Amino acid sequence: MTKHQKRLSVPNSWPVERKEATWTVKAGAGPHGAAGVPLLILLRDVLGYVDSAKEARYALNQGTVLVNGDAVSDVRRPIGMFDILAFTEREEYYRVFPDEGGRLALTPVDADAADSRLGKVVGKRQVTGGDFQLSLHDGTNVRVEDGSEYSAGDSLVIDNETKEIVAHFSYEEGALVTAVAGAHAGEIGTIEEITVTAGSGPNTVRVAQEGEEGEDAGFETIADYVVVIDENFTGGEDAVTTGGESE
Structure with a gap:
């Protein structure tokens, strides 16, 4: 399977210039589906921290680049809406947030805000044992004992370390x-x-x-x-x- 993607056919959310070159890197398997932006694009094309995939691989191997609190080593790891990108050595933290036109942009946040991320509930089902499983927009599943207070369309704030729900915003008029x-x-x-x-x-x-x-x-x-x-x-x-x- 090819590791390259034609720039003209990338999703509208990808922050790349389509006519600068013919090819760009293809997102690997992981969260966010086809809309996920390869981490390499953010490191090279958006932030300008590296000039090549080789430099990006070296940087990731240092273990100081975190996505949602976890160190990553794959330059093709998909990054998507509301993910938290942390550079621990630089003490820089970003939230992936939709910009005008639907392109994903990196919004600087402080260290406290980088401890958790937002997830939209896109599905809910009861699982074996009676608990409920909440499926989030990025493919994450969260298990809760009582699912009555959660509905599709709600948003949850998930702690990146404990993976527990720390806040809940209901999808309703006035939200x-x-x-x-x-x-x-x-x-x-x-x-x-x-x-x-x-x-x-x-x-x-x-x-x-x-x-x-x-x-x-x-x-x-x-x-x-x-x-x-x-x-x-x-x-x-x-x-x-x-x-x-x-x-």
């Missing part, structure tokens, strides 16, 4: 959300209305935003395109985008 796909990717607002569509059509949400001079604003999008967050995700420094530049 703070960010759009992660579609025309409004990267925008943040409050759920004003949830519309359940009869039949096979997607459910939709109306998101309220404060416009200029306090005027009402907002947008409507598919329910699957929004993720519930809290106010800690709305601030911080500028995101790092392709080429290592801040906007």
